[in-house]
Amino acid sequence: MTIQTLEPILREQPFFYGLEGRHLELITGCAKNVHFEAGQVIFREGDPADQFYLVREGLVSVQFVIPHRGLTTVQTVGEGEILGWSWLFPPYRWHFDARAQQPTRALAFDAECLRKKCEEDHDLGYEVFRRFMFVMVERLESTRLQLLDMYGNNA
Amino acid sequence: MGSLRAVSPEALQVRNSVVIERECFAQLLQALADHGYEVIGPTVREGAIVYERLTSTQDLPLGWSDEQTGGKYRLKRRDDDALFGYVVGPHSWKKFLHPPLQQLWQAERNGKGTRVLPEEAQARPKYAFLGVRACELHAIAIQDKVLLEGQFIDPGYKSRRENLFLVAVNCGQAGGNCFCASMDTGPKVTSGYDLALTELLQGDRHSFLVDVGTKRGAEVLSATPHREAADADKQQAKRLLEETTRHMGRRLDTCGIKELLYRNYEHPQWDKVTERCLSCANCTMVCPTCFCTTVEDVTDLTGEHAERRRRWDSCFTVDFSYIHGGSVRATPRSRYRQWMTHKLATWIDQFGVSGCVGCGRCISWCPVGIDITVEAAAIRSSDSVKPTTEAEQGFA
Amino acid sequence: MLEQPEVVTAGLVPDPMLPTPYRIQRVKQETDDTFTLELLPEDSSHKFSFEPGQFNMVYIFGVGEVPISISSDPNDAPLLKHTTRVVGTVTKAMRQLKRGDTIGIRGPFGTHWPVEDAGGHDVVIAAGGIGLAPLRPALYRLMAEREKYRKIVLLYGTRTPEDMLYRHEVEQWRGKFDLEIQVTVDRAASAWRGNVGVVTTMIPRAPFDPSNTLAMICGPEVMMRFTVMELLKRGVTAERIYLSGERNMKCGIGFCGHCQFGPTFVCKDGPVFSYVRIASILGKSEV
Numbered sequence: 001m002t003i004q005t006l007e008p009i010l011r012e013q014p015f016f017y018g019l020e021g022r023h024l025e026l027i028t029g030c031a032k033n034v035h036f037e038a039g040q041v042i043f044r045e046g047d048p049a050d051q052f053y054l055v056r057e058g059l060v061s062v063q064f065v066i067p068h069r070g071l072t073t074v075q076t077v078g079e080g081e082i083l084g085w086s087w088l089f090p091p092y093r094w095h096f097d098a099r100a101q102q103p104t105r106a107l108a109f110d111a112e113c114l115r116k117k118c119e120e121d122h123d124l125g126y127e128v129f130r131r132f133m134f135v136m137v138e139r140l141e142s143t144r145l146q147l148l149d150m151y152g153n154n155a
Numbered sequence: 156m157g158s159l160r161a162v163s164p165e166a167l168q169v170r171n172s173v174v175i176e177r178e179c180f181a182q183l184l185q186a187l188a189d190h191g192y193e194v195i196g197p198t199v200r201e202g203a204i205v206y207e208r209l210t211s212t213q214d215l216p217l218g219w220s221d222e223q224t225g226g227k228y229r230l231k232r233r234d235d236d237a238l239f240g241y242v243v244g245p246h247s248w249k250k251f252l253h254p255p256l257q258q259l260w261q262a263e264r265n266g267k268g269t270r271v272l273p274e275e276a277q278a279r280p281k282y283a284f285l286g287v288r289a290c291e292l293h294a295i296a297i298q299d300k301v302l303l304e305g306q307f308i309d310p311g312y313k314s315r316r317e318n319l320f321l322v323a324v325n326c327g328q329a330g331g332n333c334f335c336a337s338m339d340t341g342p343k344v345t346s347g348y349d350l351a352l353t354e355l356l357q358g359d360r361h362s363f364l365v366d367v368g369t370k371r372g373a374e375v376l377s378a379t380p381h382r383e384a385a386d387a388d389k390q391q392a393k394r395l396l397e398e399t400t401r402h403m404g405r406r407l408d409t410c411g412i413k414e415l416l417y418r419n420y421e422h423p424q425w426d427k428v429t430e431r432c433l434s435c436a437n438c439t440m441v442c443p444t445c446f447c448t449t450v451e452d453v454t455d456l457t458g459e460h461a462e463r464r465r466r467w468d469s470c471f472t473v474d475f476s477y478i479h480g481g482s483v484r485a486t487p488r489s490r491y492r493q494w495m496t497h498k499l500a501t502w503i504d505q506f507g508v509s510g511c512v513g514c515g516r517c518i519s520w521c522p523v524g525i526d527i528t529v530e531a532a533a534i535r536s537s538d539s540v541k542p543t544t545e546a547e548q549g550f551a
Numbered sequence: 552m553l554e555q556p557e558v559v560t561a562g563l564v565p566d567p568m569l570p571t572p573y574r575i576q577r578v579k580q581e582t583d584d585t586f587t588l589e590l591l592p593e594d595s596s597h598k599f600s601f602e603p604g605q606f607n608m609v610y611i612f613g614v615g616e617v618p619i620s621i622s623s624d625p626n627d628a629p630l631l632k633h634t635t636r637v638v639g640t641v642t643k644a645m646r647q648l649k650r651g652d653t654i655g656i657r658g659p660f661g662t663h664w665p666v667e668d669a670g671g672h673d674v675v676i677a678a679g680g681i682g683l684a685p686l687r688p689a690l691y692r693l694m695a696e697r698e699k700y701r702k703i704v705l706l707y708g709t710r711t712p713e714d715m716l717y718r719h720e721v722e723q724w725r726g727k728f729d730l731e732i733q734v735t736v737d738r739a740a741s742a743w744r745g746n747v748g749v750v751t752t753m754i755p756r757a758p759f760d761p762s763n764t765l766a767m768i769c770g771p772e773v774m775m776r777f778t779v780m781e782l783l784k785r786g787v788t789a790e791r792i793y794l795s796g797e798r799n800m801k802c803g804i805g806f807c808g809h810c811q812f813g814p815t816f817v818c819k820d821g822p823v824f825s826y827v828r829i830a831s832i833l834g835k836s837e838v
Contacts, residue, residue, distance in 0.1 A: 038744075059745075062747075063741065070741060071741035072738060072740060072741075073741065073743060076745070076747040076748060101744045102744070146749055148773060150679070150680070150771040151708075151709055259566075260566075260568070260569055262612065264612055271569055271570060301805075305805050307567045307805060308567075417831075420835060420838070447807060447808030448808070449801050449809070450616065450807065453613070454614075458613060468801075470808065470811075478797060479636075479639075480638070483837060483838075484837050485837065489836070501811070504814035505816070
């Protein structure tokens with residue numbers, strides 16, 4: 001059976017733009033297609049962060065369980081966006097819940113697989129970390145705006 | 156000197172120059188009253204020369220002068236009996252043209268409905284301002300720009316302004332805080348007056364050179380005994396003004412001042428001046444061009460009668476810039492910066508002229524003697540920020 | 552309060568400080584702190600027209616006056632709608648009013664959204680919180696002449712789903728008109744199935760062509776600044792970005808000096824500003 005490689009799919013994701021062919025190949029080796037139903041739990045707080053995801057289609061909520069408030073969504077991750085960076089640093093555990101809001105297709109990347117390849121090939125490591133850095137900076141900036149609670153009563 | 160003769164009204168023209176003797180000054184005041192004007196002019200009160208209603212020449216500050224410097228104003232006696240031997244005091248003509256408290260309208264609500272009644276045309280005053288200095292003429296023209304030449308017109312200001320008779324006075328001395336020469340607003344009166352006087356004192360001769368500015372001015376003047384001005388009179392007046400120009404108490408370099416202030420919003424001088432500024436708002440009250448007001452809506456106890464009043468306000472108050480829950484200019488630093496930047500810079504973009512006429516009142520009446528000319532010079536001297544981006548260069 | 556069956560307005564002086572009486576037709580609670588008044592002039596022959604983005608000074612008898620953007624359809628004038636939050640004495644008193652009560656209106660004042668300049672362009676409308684209210688008249692105008700514009704995208708962010716304005720109407724627009732509507736909230740309970748995150752995060756992927764877009768933004772100042780940043784990052788021309796500003800106002804007509812924002816008066820040079828005009832003062836502390 002011919003397995004269609006995922007490489008062309010990765011190549012068309014803006015997140016991977018500019019990657020050298022061999023780097024893309026290495027990353028693809030850790031990737032697989034996944035699919036979630038609307039409402040399906042992708043992972044829970046405390047679970048081992050053994051993968052991260054690139055959403056191809058759909059919407060995922062990042063949520064916290066707050067006893068008296070119930071599940072509170074602080075962010076949603078959509079098409080083309082990355083879900084999860086807890087896989088980068090020990091203890092490699094998720095710090096929040098993730099739930100699909102809509103039927104969602106994503107690429108899932110094996111964390112250990114990619115960490116190992118980054119260790120072996122620091123050039124690859126640089127490319128991966130650089131892209132994650134960018135994602136985190138953007139998330140941090142928009143989280144700060146959320147923190148400002150700018151629509152509040154004294155906005 | 157020609158002999159005194161009353162010249163027929165038709166003979167007096169705009170741009171004529173005549174001389175009236177000191178003894179006849181009262182007749183000028185009388186002529187103003189005869190024409191239905193309420194004469195407002197300088198008088199001594201509470202240790203200062205202020206603007207009030209005058210009933211006779213004796214009300215004027217005969218033989219008085221003033222000594223002004225940073226945070227200081229004192230009257231002192233002259234060794235002559237000049238009528239206008241001083242500069243400007245805490246009042247400016249905006250006290251009458253743009254009054255500190257005005258009723259805008261009243262409204263009534265009863266069983267039949269709500270009625271809004273505009274300010275009655277009762278007190279449509281007819282003022283004659285006696286003793287308007289060159290800087291003050293400019294200040295009035297500047298307030299005209301704000302209240303008459305924008306998209307909306309202030310009807311109260313318009314009627315007070317239309318009925319106004321202006322007797323200007325060329326300054327025979329420069330005050331300790333004066334810098335009209337820097338602002339190009341004096342000391343010579345150039346336009347915007349009905350009559351312009353220059354007081355001439357020489358030995359025991361005491362007279363006034365009078366320039367006729369308008370037909371209305373000619374008409375009022377015609378009843379006062381006068382003679383044609385001789386060259387000697389005109390020369391004396393010219394020399395006086397040159398002396399005055401040479402003795403300005405202060406100077407302000409206006410070259411590129413707008414851009415200078417626009418690129419120095421974060422200059423350390425603002426912190427320095429804040430150490431002294433009390434946000435007391437004196438400067439805005441005495442400044443002849445400051446026009447900011449607020450609106451008060453009040454009601455009586457029954458709740459059936461409401462009034463709207465307009466009252467002077469100052470950008471130095473914390474509330475001035477309040478919007479939902481806080482003030483935009485919460486610190487005194489930002490408020491001083493706002494006032495000075497507005498006066499010398501943004502005013503130019505808003506109205507095409509500087510907001511400052513160099514009268515020096517803000518310097519005299521600041522309790523801690525903050526001097527706008529010193530502040531501007533301080534910023535200029537350490538303006539090491541050269542414009543690098545379009546943003547810093549100022550506004551389009 | 553007292554019965555007010557009829558109103559007489561005395562005053563022939565064209566004084567811009569004199570309010571015109573309007574009668575409340577309807578009071579609608581929009582969210583827990585926001586409400587809309589629907590008004591018609593007492594004098595049915597009174598002519599009133601306005602452009603999207605303009606505001607009125609709204610007077611409550613004996614209490615005071617506040618500037619509020621007009622949020623009704625310009626085609627429905629002289630019917631007026633004003634949506635406001637309860638933030639102070641005047642708005643609190645306004646909230647107590649009922650159908651049939653009278654309030655005073657002075658206006659319309661200020662500059663307007665440049666809808667007429669958007670012909671042939673994609674239009675991005677970015678609204679934050681109550682900022683949708685001053686933009687709604689622009690949306691009505693755009694929808695009324697839909698064929699003049701290419702893509703129209705509405706990006707709307709609020710604090711929570713419960714704080715959304717005009718929910719029902721927004722859903723109607725989604726269905727009826729060729730509009731792309733994306734909504735997001737700062738945080739939500741799990742029942743919310745939509746986007747969560749600040750409105751600026753929707754800009755990178757919204758379906759418009761930055762090289763041919765006119766943008767109109769209204770919301771808290773910090774939201775507008777960052778929205779401008781995202782639009783510029785995406786390649787929208789600075790000259791085609793417009794914002795609606797707000798400052799303390801006591802007169803609305805350029806006399807009282809309170810609304811100054813740098814060299815501009817928000818009441819007459821705004822409230823709608825082109826971004827380039829205020830770029831150098833936007834975000835400057837305490838200006």
